[in-house]
Structure formats: C-alpha cells, structure tokens
Amino acid sequence: VNLTISGLFPTTSVSSKGTHIHQFCQLSVEGVNQNKELLPGYNVNLLNGDSAVRPGIDAMYKHLYEPPTKLMIVGPSCSSVSQPVAEAAVLWNLTVVSYSATSPALSDRERYPRFFRTVAPDTCVIPARRAMMEYYGWNKIGTIHETYEIFTAVTDEINQMMSEQNWTIITTEVMTNKPADQIANLIKADARIIMAGFYINPGLLLMCEAYKQGLYGDHIVWFFMNWVDTDWVNKAEEVTSCTKEQLLEVLQGNFFTGPTFVNEQNTRGIAGITTKEFDDMYYAHFNNTMPFGSTYRMPAYDSVWAVALALNKTLTKLIESGSSKRLEDFQYSDIEMADMITESMKEVEFEGLEGYVKFDESGGVTPNVAIEQQRGDERIIVGWYYPATDTLEWVDGGPEWPGGKVPSDSSIIVIDQMFVSDKLYAALCLFASLGILQCVGFLIFNVIFRTRRVIKMSSPNINNIVLLGCVLCYSTVFFADVENSRLSGEGSCVIRLCTFVIGFSTAFGALFSKTWRVHTILTTSAKNLKKNVRFRHLVMMVLTLVCVDSLIIIIWQTVDGYTVEQRNLTATEIPDTDTIIIPQINNCSSSYGLYFTGALYVVQGLVMAFGAFLSWETRKVQVDALNDSKLIAMCIYNVALLSCLGAAINFVLDGDVNSSYGFVSGIIISGTLITSTIVFVPKVRF
Numbered sequence: 019v020n021l022t023i024s025g026l027f028p029t030t031s032v033s034s035k036g037t038h039i040h041q042f043c044q045l046s047v048e049g050v051n052q053n054k055e056l057l058p059g060y061n062v063n064l065l066n067g068d069s070a071v072r073p074g075i076d077a078m079y080k081h082l083y084e085p086p087t088k089l090m091i092v093g094p095s096c097s098s099v100s101q102p103v104a105e106a107a108v109l110w111n112l113t114v115v116s117y118s119a120t121s122p123a124l125s126d127r128e129r130y131p132r133f134f135r136t137v138a139p140d141t142c143v144i145p146a147r148r149a150m151m152e153y154y155g156w157n158k159i160g161t162i163h164e165t166y167e168i169f170t171a172v173t174d175e176i177n178q179m180m181s182e183q184n185w186t187i188i189t190t191e192v193m194t195n196k197p198a199d200q201i202a203n204l205i206k207a208d209a210r211i212i213m214a215g216f217y218i219n220p221g222l223l224l225m226c227e228a229y230k231q232g233l234y235g236d237h238i239v240w241f242f243m244n245w246v247d248t249d250w251v252n253k254a255e256e257v258t259s260c261t262k263e264q265l266l267e268v269l270q271g272n273f274f275t276g277p278t279f280v281n282e283q284n285t286r287g288i289a290g291i292t293t294k295e296f297d298d299m300y301y302a303h304f305n306n307t308m309p310f311g312s313t314y315r316m317p318a319y320d321s322v323w324a325v326a327l328a329l330n331k332t333l334t335k336l337i338e339s340g341s342s343k344r345l346e347d348f349q350y351s352d353i354e355m356a357d358m359i360t361e362s363m364k365e366v367e368f369e370g371l372e373g374y375v376k377f378d379e380s381g382g383v384t385p386n387v388a389i390e391q392q393r394g395d396e397r398i399i400v401g402w403y404y405p406a407t408d409t410l411e412w413v414d415g416g417p418e419w420p421g422g423k424v425p426s427d428s429s430i431i432v433i434d435q436m437f438v439s440d441k442l443y444a445a446l447c448l449f450a451s452l453g454i455l456q457c458v459g460f461l462i463f464n465v466i467f468r469t470r471r472v473i474k475m476s477s478p479n480i481n482n483i484v485l486l487g488c489v490l491c492y493s494t495v496f497f498a499d500v501e502n503s504r505l506s507g508e509g510s511c512v513i514r515l516c517t518f519v520i521g522f523s524t525a526f527g528a529l530f531s532k533t534w535r536v537h538t539i540l541t542t543s544a545k546n547l548k549k550n551v552r553f554r555h556l557v558m559m560v561l562t563l564v565c566v567d568s569l570i571i572i573i574w575q576t577v578d579g580y581t582v583e584q585r586n587l588t589a590t591e592i593p594d595t596d597t598i599i600i601p602q603i604n605n606c607s608s609s610y611g612l613y614f615t616g617a618l619y620v621v622q623g624l625v626m627a628f629g630a631f632l633s634w635e636t637r638k639v640q641v642d643a644l645n646d647s648k649l650i651a652m653c654i655y656n657v658a659l660l661s662c663l664g665a666a667i668n669f670v671l672d673g674d675v676n677s678s679y680g681f682v683s684g685i686i687i688s689g690t691l692i693t694s695t696i697v698f699v700p701k702v703r704f
C-alpha cells in the first residue's frame with residue numbers, strides 16, 4: 019500500500035537547492051522502504067513540489083487537491099513559505115516536517131501546532147554569540163537585518179539578550195535593496211561587532227557595499243548565520259558590482275555560527291550509514307562538488323526518517339487500540355488520526371545523519387552550535403558552543419585575528435581632562451598678589467596722609483572703597499580650574515563671578531560717586547551742598563550698585579545655579595592605534611546664563627556711560643586734588659578697550675583652558691593695575 023507524502027522543495031527561482039535535496043530525500047525514502055521492520059506492507063512515496071520562495075504555497079495546494087490523500091508534508095525549505103504552509107496544514111490536519119526552515123517564528127506552538135523541523139531556529143546561535151562576546155569582553159554591537167520575520171525575530175532576541183546583559187546595541191539597521199545608507203549608519207555609529215541577518219543575494223549586496231565603504235578589516239567583526247552557503251561568494255559578479263575576491267576580503271576573519279548538521283560521532287545511525295559515507299556518496303553523485311544549497315542535506319535526509327518513524331508509531335497505536343482504521347484510511351477531516359500522527363512525531367527519537375534527533379517542545383532540535391571563521395575561501399570550525407552546559411570550547415586555539423590582536427567593540431576613547439597649568443596659575447596668582455600688595459600700599463598711604471589737604475580733598479574713604487574693589491577684581495584670578503585645587507568646582511564658578519562683578523561695581527561705582535560729588539558741587543547751591551554730598555551718600559551710591567548686581571547674581575543662582583559641565587572638545591584620532599583622544603574641559607554652565615550675563619553687562623554699561631557723562635561734565639574743574647574726571651576718563655577708556663579685547667579673545671580661545679585663563683586673568687590684572695595706578699600714583703607723586 020502506498021503512503022503518499024507531499025514533498026516541497028525549492029527547485030526554481032533563487033533557491034535551486036531543492037533539486038539536490040529532493041534527490042537525496044529519495045535515497046532516504048529507498049532506505050525506509052527497504053527497512054523490513056518499518057511500516058511493513060507499506061511503501062512510502064515522496065512527491066516533489068516546487069516550493070521556491072516566489073511560487074509560495076501553490077505546490078502544497080496542488081498536492082492537496084489531487085488524489086491520493088497525503089498523510090504528511092516534508093518541507094518546505096524557506097521560512098517565508100513554511101509559515102503559510104504550516105498555518106494552512108492545520109486546517110487540512112496535516113503534520114509538517116521542514117528540513118531547513120529556521121525562523122524562530124515557527125516555534126510558536128499556538129500558530130503552528132503541527133509543525134516540526136529537523137533543524138533548530140536561528141535564535142540557537144544567540145547564546146553562542148553571547149558566550150563569545152563575554153569571552154572577548156565585547157559589549158557593544160550593531161545589527162542589520164532584512165525585514166522578513168526570520169531575521170527580525172532573531173534581532174528581537176538579540177535585543178533581549180543584550181538588555182539582560184546590560185550591554186549596548188549601538189544601532190539597528192533595516193536593510194533595503196540598496197544598503198549604502200545602512201552601511202554608512204553602521205560606520206557613523208562606530209559599530210565594530212555587527213550581527214547580520216539576510217538571504218544570500220541581499221547579503222552579497224550588503225557585503226559589496228561594506229567593501230565599497232570600507233566597513234571591513236582588522237577592526238570589524240561580522241557575525242552571519244552559517245546556513246549561508248560556503249560558496250555564496252561565487253555569485254558575486256552575477257548579483258553585485260563587486261568581484262568574488264573583493265567580497266572574500268570583506269569576509270576574512272568573520273564568523274558564521276549555527277549547527278553543522280553533521281554527526282560529529284560519525285556513528286552508523288538509523289539509516290545504516292555514517293555521515294562520512296553519506297557525504298562520500300553525495301560528493302560522488304555530484305562529481306566531487308558540493309552543489310549550491312547542500313547545507314541542509316543531512317536534516318533533509320533525517321526528515322524522511324522522522325516521517326516514517328512517526329507513521330510507524332501511529333500504525334502501532336492504531337493496531338494496539340483495536341481500531342479498524344489503518345494509515346491508508348486517513349482523510350483530511352480525520353482529526354483523531356491527525357492528532358495521533360502529530361503526537362507520534364513528538365515521540366520520535368533516533369540517531370540520524372545530523373546526530374541524535376529528538377524534537378523539543380517547540381518542534382525543533384537543540385544542536386550544538388559551531389563557530390566557523392572565514393579563512394581565505396574556506397570556513398574553519400574554530401569553536402563549539404554546547405547549549406546543554408552553556409560552555410564555549412575553542413578548537414585548535416580558536417579564532418585567528420587578521421590584525422594579530424582581538425578587535426575591540428568600539429574605538430578606545432581616552433578622555434584627556436584639561437586643567438589650567440600649575441605654572442601659569444602660579445605666575446598669574448603672583449601678579450594678582452603683587453597687585454593686591456600695591457592696593458594695600460595705597461591704602462596705607464591714604465591712612466597715613468589722610469590729614470594732608472590733597473588727600474582730604476580727594477575723598478580718601480571713597481578711594482579706599484576703590485581699592486577694595488580692585489582687591490576683589492584681583493582675587494578673581496585665584497579661582498581657576500587647576501588640577502586638585504580646592505578653588506575649583508561649582509563654588510568657584512560663583513565666587514569668580516561675584517569677585518569680579520562686585521569688585522568692578524565697587525571700584526567704578528566709588529570712582530564715579532566722587533565725580534558725581536564734584537558735579538553736584540558745581541550744580542548745587544551752597545545751602546543744599548552739605549546735605550547732598552555727605553560721605554554716606556557716596557557710600558549709598560556704591561552700595562546701591564553693588565546691591566543691584568548682587569540681586570541679579572542671587573536671582574540667577576537661585577533660578578538656574580551654575581553647574582560644572584564636562585565639555586568635549588574636538589577629538590583627535592591616533593593613527594594605527596584605534597584610539598581617539600577627546601580633550602575635556604570643565605565648564606561653568608547655566609541654561610539662562612546668557613540672559614543674566616546680559617543683564618549684568620547692561621548694568622555695568624549704564625554705570626560706565628553715566629561715569630563718562632559725569633567726567634565730561636566736570637572736565638573743566640581745575641582743582642586736581644578734587645577732580646579725578648580726567649583720570650576717570652582714562653580708566654573708562656582702558657577698561658572699555660580691555661573688556662572688548664577680553665570678550666573677543668575669550669571667544670576665539672574658547673576651549674583652550676590655558677590661553678583662555680591666561681588672557682582673561684591678564685586683562686583683569688592689567689585693567690585693575692591701570693585703574694589703580696592712574697587714580698593713585700598722581701596722588702602719591704603730588
């Protein structure tokens with residue numbers, strides 16, 4: 019009695035591999051039919067329907083609508099065809115055994131309850147790749163895949179694995195027909211370890227683009243599925259604009275992971291032949307070549323045995339249950355017998371060509387995973403991953419690295435924290451200290467000679483306030499971003515701001531108040547003069563100005579206080595070392611800093627303008643001891659010039675901590691020194 023099995027093999031289109039696979043499944047059928055203990059009285063007949071990717075499931079429907087009734091389906095090859103076939107087979111109560119569909123999606127028992135396969139889902143390589151990443155200390159990867167579920171499902175599980183490990187996926191690229199942008203994105207993201215998922219032709223286009231854009235070499239590690247045929251690059255010129263040699267250059271040293279489908283023990287399995295004997299026969303049949311698409315020859319051969327064993331078990335169950343039904347009585351509506359066949363398939367276990375075959379809960383097998391490395395135009399097994407024990411074992415010393423060393427998962431980034439040089443800081447602090455000493459000298463001079471008419475007339479107490487402002491301005495220099503200094507950090511940002519702004523307001527506020535005094539004397543009647551120009555009035559003027567500045571600073575720091583932010587400057591790559599040096603500086607940062615600085619500039623600008631107006635108004639007063647208007651005009655001129663110069667230089671030198679600190683401090687010191695010298699030296703001389 020004939021038992022007809024629907025066989026689905028891709029024999030046209032891109033995947034012509036089905037032709038070879040069918041031929042060897044026929045050998046398997048012969049072995050089954052010759053086995054006297056298996057299905058006695060029955061003869062297995064395997065049909066050959068074309069299930070190439072494009073014709074889809076047409077072949078299956080052709081088999082189903084034509085007599086005789088088929089008991090099971092062997093195939094299809096590709097997951098994109100297996101998914102609709104396995105889904106439709108449920109409605110026809112047919113159990114399906116694929117020999118090469120490896121999409122993880124097919125493990126879904128709710129969607130595909132009658133689907134089995136003599137291969138493992140592609141996700142079986144993820145623990146092996148994880149083990150390799152742990153071994154080499156890689157924790158950053160990029161991924162690129164085609165949009166078919168077989169590839170997206172693998173990327174999804176890679177994502178999950180990466181997040182469980184707390185590792186980083188730098189970029190996930192989805193392939194298009196022209197993958198130039200995706201390769202450019204991988205380069206831009208500095209992806210070094212790249213996991214790719216594709217069918218052969220798009221994969222060749224991707225490798226060609228990687229060649230064109232230079233995404234290969236000692237520092238790049240690609241991971242592919244090992245079901246990509248070893249000789250896929252032979253199609254280079256047919257599919258791409260690259261040569262086979264160029265693609266091999268890209269592939270050098272990269273990894274292909276997956277089961278090998280070879281019984282490593284080389285035991286004589288259920289078919290009575292060893293893997294080696296089978297391969298000798300296979301090679302001889304194809305004139306000592308391995309035709310394109312031979313990867314799945316062992317699982318295909320085993321799939322026929324699995325079908326025969328499941329039918330044999332079903333027959334035994336039918337006989338033992340006392341049923342009058344036999345296998346030949348199967349109808350597509352017979353759920354009871356269909357369930358019996360599916361259950362029997364779950365119980366099947368045997369020594370096959372690919373090793374021990376036993377279906378797991380999701381209908382697949384759990385093989386050891388080979389790690390193959392591309393060397394020349396060959397792939398060499400350099401390691402094994404054993405899922406049962408979660409161990410990685412290298413073969414013959416493991417991978418060889420084209421660059422002589424293990425590539426890193428990203429450029430080595432060296433952060434070069436920049437600080438103000440100790441010598442520069444010391445020199446400028448010395449100058450600032452000398453400036454402060456000069457101020458103290460003038461202060462002592464003011465106190466000693468306070469009774470002299472010339473000093474008395476020049477408002478010595480106000481002059482002392484000017485000197486206090488100068489000391490504050492000089493102090494700004496002490497607060498710099500020096501390594502290991504206590505005078506750096508967030509506090510120093512605020513103190514630096516305060517010493518300079520308050521110092522400036524104090525010095526110039528006091529100077530201008532003196533001029534205001536002279537102006538008032540000129541413009542007020544003798545009766546009102548006394549009450550208008552008392553010392554406390556002048557102090558009040560200075561204090562008002564200081565209070566306005568302080569208020570702005572307090573609001574600023576309350577609303578949006580300074581934080582020390584690390585700012586990266588232009589990175590430089592050190593040739594041949596894969597190292598990138600990023601200079602980093604500490605920056606006093608505040609989101610609304612621009613507005614508050616603007617407000618302070620406006621206040622200081624108004625004060626300077628008012629000072630300029632007063633000194634102009636009082637220019638004709640000839641009593642030198644009383645009137646500083648000419649000196650003030652010189653001070654304003656100097657300070658305005660130095661401020662503009664300082665702002666411009668600071669803008670140009672932004673990022674160069676030493677030059678920036680050096681110039682700004684130099685301007686503060688020279689501006690303050692010029693002001694104090696202009697105002698006080700004539701008095702000392704006089």
Ligand SMILES: NCCCC(=O)O
Binds near residue numbers: 097118119168245
């Ligand atoms: N497993 C290789 C063939 C690809 C697929 O399953 O569609």
